[in-house]
Amino acid sequence: MLYNEPSPLETRVVSKRFGLPNSASLDTFLATGGFEAFHKAREMKPEQIIEEVKVSALRGRGGAGFPTGLKWSFVPRNSPKPKYIIVNADESEPGTCKDRLLMEYDPHQLIEGILIAALAVDSHAGYIYIRGEYRYLIELMDRAIAEAYAKGYLGQNIAGTGWDFDLYTHSGAGAYECGEETALLDSIEGKRGIPRMKPPFPAVAGAWGCPTLLNNVETFSAVPAIIRDGGKAFADLGTPKNGGTRLVCISGHVNKPGVYELPLGYPMMKAINEVAGGIPHGRKLKAVVPGGSSCPLLRAEECDIAMDYDTLAKAGSMLGSGGMVVMDETTDMVRVALRIMRFYAHESCGWCIPCREGTAWLRKILSRMVEGNGRREDVALLGELSKNMLGRTFCALGDAAAMPTMSIVEKFAEDFEKYLVPEAVLV
Amino acid sequence: MIFSAPLEEKFARMLAQYPPGRQRSAVVPMLIYAQDEVGSITKELIEEVARRCGVTPLQVDEVVGYYSMLHRKPMGKYHVQVCTNISCQLVGGEELYEHAKRKLGIGHREVTRDGRFSLEEVECIGACSWAPAVEINYDFHHQVTAEKLDQLLDNLPDSDHQGAANK
Numbered sequence: 001m002l003y004n005e006p007s008p009l010e011t012r013v014v015s016k017r018f019g020l021p022n023s024a025s026l027d028t029f030l031a032t033g034g035f036e037a038f039h040k041a042r043e044m045k046p047e048q049i050i051e052e053v054k055v056s057a058l059r060g061r062g063g064a065g066f067p068t069g070l071k072w073s074f075v076p077r078n079s080p081k082p083k084y085i086i087v088n089a090d091e092s093e094p095g096t097c098k099d100r101l102l103m104e105y106d107p108h109q110l111i112e113g114i115l116i117a118a119l120a121v122d123s124h125a126g127y128i129y130i131r132g133e134y135r136y137l138i139e140l141m142d143r144a145i146a147e148a149y150a151k152g153y154l155g156q157n158i159a160g161t162g163w164d165f166d167l168y169t170h171s172g173a174g175a176y177e178c179g180e181e182t183a184l185l186d187s188i189e190g191k192r193g194i195p196r197m198k199p200p201f202p203a204v205a206g207a208w209g210c211p212t213l214l215n216n217v218e219t220f221s222a223v224p225a226i227i228r229d230g231g232k233a234f235a236d237l238g239t240p241k242n243g244g245t246r247l248v249c250i251s252g253h254v255n256k257p258g259v260y261e262l263p264l265g266y267p268m269m270k271a272i273n274e275v276a277g278g279i280p281h282g283r284k285l286k287a288v289v290p291g292g293s294s295c296p297l298l299r300a301e302e303c304d305i306a307m308d309y310d311t312l313a314k315a316g317s318m319l320g321s322g323g324m325v326v327m328d329e330t331t332d333m334v335r336v337a338l339r340i341m342r343f344y345a346h347e348s349c350g351w352c353i354p355c356r357e358g359t360a361w362l363r364k365i366l367s368r369m370v371e372g373n374g375r376r377e378d379v380a381l382l383g384e385l386s387k388n389m390l391g392r393t394f395c396a397l398g399d400a401a402a403m404p405t406m407s408i409v410e411k412f413a414e415d416f417e418k419y420l421v422p423e424a425v426l427v
Numbered sequence: 428m429i430f431s432a433p434l435e436e437k438f439a440r441m442l443a444q445y446p447p448g449r450q451r452s453a454v455v456p457m458l459i460y461a462q463d464e465v466g467s468i469t470k471e472l473i474e475e476v477a478r479r480c481g482v483t484p485l486q487v488d489e490v491v492g493y494y495s496m497l498h499r500k501p502m503g504k505y506h507v508q509v510c511t512n513i514s515c516q517l518v519g520g521e522e523l524y525e526h527a528k529r530k531l532g533i534g535h536r537e538v539t540r541d542g543r544f545s546l547e548e549v550e551c552i553g554a555c556s557w558a559p560a561v562e563i564n565y566d567f568h569h570q571v572t573a574e575k576l577d578q579l580l581d582n583l584p585d586s587d588h589q590g591a592a593n594k
Contacts, residue, residue: 003556003557003569004556004557082446091553092550092551093551094512094513094514094550094555095513095514096551096555097553097554097555097557100553125446131553132494132496133496133508133552133553133562133565134553136566136567166444168444170452170456171456171459172494173455173456173458173459173494173495173497174495174497175493175494175495176550176551187455188452189451189452190452190453190454190455190482190486190490191451191486191490192489192493193493208446208449249555249556250556251558252513252514252517253518257555257556258556258557259556293512323514323555325513325517325555327517331517335516339511339512339513339516340513343550347550
């Protein structure tokens with residue numbers, strides 16, 4: 001059973017098997033075009049595979065939006081070291097709940113995407129790093145992997161093509177930071193998830209010091225369609241440089257919250273009003289988090305916008321991870337800011353001082369406000385502290401905490417008024 | 428330390444799945460699976476995992492403090508995790524957490540006197556579009572209301588702790 005009704009407005013590429021009977025089984029997968037792309041890729045040269053992914057204009061679906069084909073081309077194919085594929089299934093960006101569905105409903109599509117990537121970068125082993133809270137998905141992926149091994153779609157001489165590949169799952173244990181790719185690498189090596197200095201990038205020195213291709217679940221899941229139908233067909237679904245579709249997780253104040261697959265460049269207001277059924281109780285829109293809690297928020301009047309990476313970047317925000325949180329006019333933005341900051345303060349790994357101290361102080365100031373002791377100068381202090389965190393940390397967590405805070409201070413200043421105590425008169 | 432046969436089998440597979448000499452990679456998965464069986468991360472467990480993965484107990488210990496799902500003291504038979512992050516907050520997650528606190532009479536990471544329940548206010552668990560969400564041990568519950576939570580908690584089976592945790 002699906003968690004929400006699909007919408008007729010969706011363009012279903014990566015989610016095309018969602019809702020089919022036994023969609024997670026290898027038989028269903030094979031009966032619906034599964035492994036056609038892998039066989040096709042086996043006939044292609046690695047450079048051709050990478051070129052096709054470049055043509056598709058697929059960009060990383062984890063949040064950063066880096067062009068996938070380009071990332072693949074950075075892996076030194078001819079390195080004498082083993083090359084590893086790592087799948088980031090540590091989905092934990094607030095607002096995001098899509099990788100869950102890709103693993104639950106179509107695990108073999110993910111496996112096929114991984115195998116095609118393996119051909120492209122000459123890899124023979126891969127790991128799916130799944131957040132610990134998703135235990136049922138670890139078990140589900142383990143079953144899918146076992147089924148693929150049993151039927152010759154993993155292991156030695158895959159589907160008779162002479163290619164060998166081993167795939168394993170790896171459980172996390174609760175840490176948002178491990179979704180950051182270099183922290184994930186430390187975590188998979190059995191350490192605390194602390195981000196690494198870049199360069200070297202994981203493509204060159206990743207897991208266990210070896211070249212590593214690391215992408216999000218949804219990114220790998222899009223690859224079979226790209227190879228099967230051609231990069232151009234995928235690219236044409238979206239807007240220039242923003243190929244294909246993506247799973248948009250709509251949550252918050254809408255009548256039909258859910259995960260929907262929409263082409264890149266889809267109008268945000270149409271997603272809210274038509275796909276997600278509009279805002280309940282006839283209320284007005286106040287704000288939208290476009291792609292997970294790390295993104296600067298948009299005010300209602302900014303939401304008449306196409307949802308692709310470049311358009312949102314131009315508007316000063318990000319498409320991020322696809323977690324779109326809709327807030328109606330009753331939403332108290334100071335409480336939202338506090339909740340966001342409690343999250344980042346909890347999840348900061350503590351490695352970089354601007355993030356460790358910055359998130360903790362921002363949380364304290366916001367708490368003080370919500371408790372009724374806000375001072376007028378606190379609003380400016382929030383903005384200034386956030387600004388000083390930007391760009392001063394190893395990984396993006398510091399920025400991810402600062403950016404939404406700055407946007408709330410800037411765009412929703414009126415919400416802070418009621419939390420400020422009148423200035424004391426000094427006698 | 429000796430674990431159950433299925434867990435021993437799982438550990439054997441874990442130790443074999445990483446590149447040669449990289450058994451330290453099994454530390455975190457081993458800890459979380461062992462915790463489900465042992466009940467918490469004990470000193471003895473840390474030493475055992477260290478021995479099996481070929482690292483020092485300190486190298487295991489420093490990991491324990493980092494990952495929020497690893498607990499040094501036992502949680503309840505049913506670990507009730509209520510998400511209050513933004514998507515849940517907007518549709519009543521904080522009120523639901525307050526309700527859970529009142530109902531169980533415990534706070535964040537506390538355990539009821541009979542050991543049956545523990546409670547935790549958790550960060551985003553990836554159920555945003557079906558909020559508010561609660562995870563009990565490893566089972567997700569979506570669109571949870573106060574009434575639904577009462578019903579859930581009142582109807583949990585009495586026996587088989589491990590069955591629930593290792594579903």
